[in-house]
Amino acid sequence: QSALTQPPSASGSPGQSVTISCTGTSSDVGGYNYVSWYQQHPGKAPKLMIYDVSKRPSGVPDRFSGSKSGNTASLTVSGLQAEDEADYYCSSYAGNYNFEVFGGGTKLTVL
Amino acid sequence: EVQLVQSGAEVKKPGESLRISCKGSGYSFTNYWINWVRQIPGKGLEWMGRIDPSDSYINYSPSFQGHVTISADKSISTAYLQWSSLKASDTAIYYCARSEQQPGLGVWGQGTTVTVSS
Numbered sequence: 001q002s003a004l005t006q007p008p009s010a011s012g013s014p015g016q017s018v019t020i021s022c023t024g025t026s027s028d029v030g031g032y033n034y035v036s037w038y039q040q041h042p043g044k045a046p047k048l049m050i051y052d053v054s055k056r057p058s059g060v061p062d063r064f065s066g067s068k069s070g071n072t073a074s075l076t077v078s079g080l081q082a083e084d085e086a087d088y089y090c091s092s093y094a095g096n097y098n099f100e101v102f103g104g105g106t107k108l109t110v111l
Numbered sequence: 112e113v114q115l116v117q118s119g120a121e122v123k124k125p126g127e128s129l130r131i132s133c134k135g136s137g138y139s140f141t142n143y144w145i146n147w148v149r150q151i152p153g154k155g156l157e158w159m160g161r162i163d164p165s166d167s168y169i170n171y172s173p174s175f176q177g178h179v180t181i182s183a184d185k186s187i188s189t190a191y192l193q194w195s196s197l198k199a200s201d202t203a204i205y206y207c208a209r210s211e212q213q214p215g216l217g218v219w220g221q222g223t224t225v226t227v228s229s
Contacts, residue, residue: 034213034214034215036214036215036216038156038216045206045219045220045221045222046148046156046206046208046216046219047219048215048216048217051214051215051217052213052215057217089155089156091156091158091214092214093213093214096170097170097171097172097173098158098172098173099146099158099161099170099172099210099214100146100148100158100214100216101158102155102156102157102158103155104155105155105156
């Protein structure tokens with residue numbers, strides 16, 4: 001059982017927006033502004049899409065955005081494109097011995 | 112170009128030892144932590160631990176403490192993950208990933224597949 005809870009699947013049509021949730025506790029998501037989101041295509045290494053709740057690394061399209069309210073973080077993908085179809089994992093800092101606590105992952109399908 | 116290049120796939124028997132590597136290039140190796148992440152086939156990501164190559168200070172996840180050893184050799188910009196006695200349950204893909212002091216794994220290696228089978 002993962003420490004953070006994500007829905008197993010999400011879907012949307014091209015051009016639409018989809019939001020993926022990530023629920024933790026006050027010891028992780030709610031306690032720190034250190035939520036990250038990773039995209040993983042089949043057979044590939046994960047890629048950092050969002051860090052520090054809402055910051056985008058250089059090169060990540062602004063269609064990807066992150067937010068947090070209380071113990072729940074969210075990733076929103078706007079203007080869905082076919083290449084956005086992938087698994088998405090959230091993670092949160094929960095102390096130095098739980099530097100990155102991951103969610104179970106959400107499979108995003110672009111219909 | 113900033114890169115982490117991992118060693119190749121391994122097939123081992125239960126009880127054998129193993130060390131896999133992760134070589135950094137294109138940046139100052141001692142300025143960033145190296146993290147190790149496990150992914151069991153078809154499953155999610157699990158953070159195992161991290162090392163500061165500048166002084167080899169290590170944080171282990173409680174889930175992996177005592178089961179693996181993380182080390183680094185800053186002279187050759189390489190981090191390692193090792194097992195003294197593998198189990199079938201260690202079968203997984205292992206990724207190394209770079210981070211700063213704060214969370215966010217910004218650069219990832221390509222992954223090393225470890226298969227443990229009798």
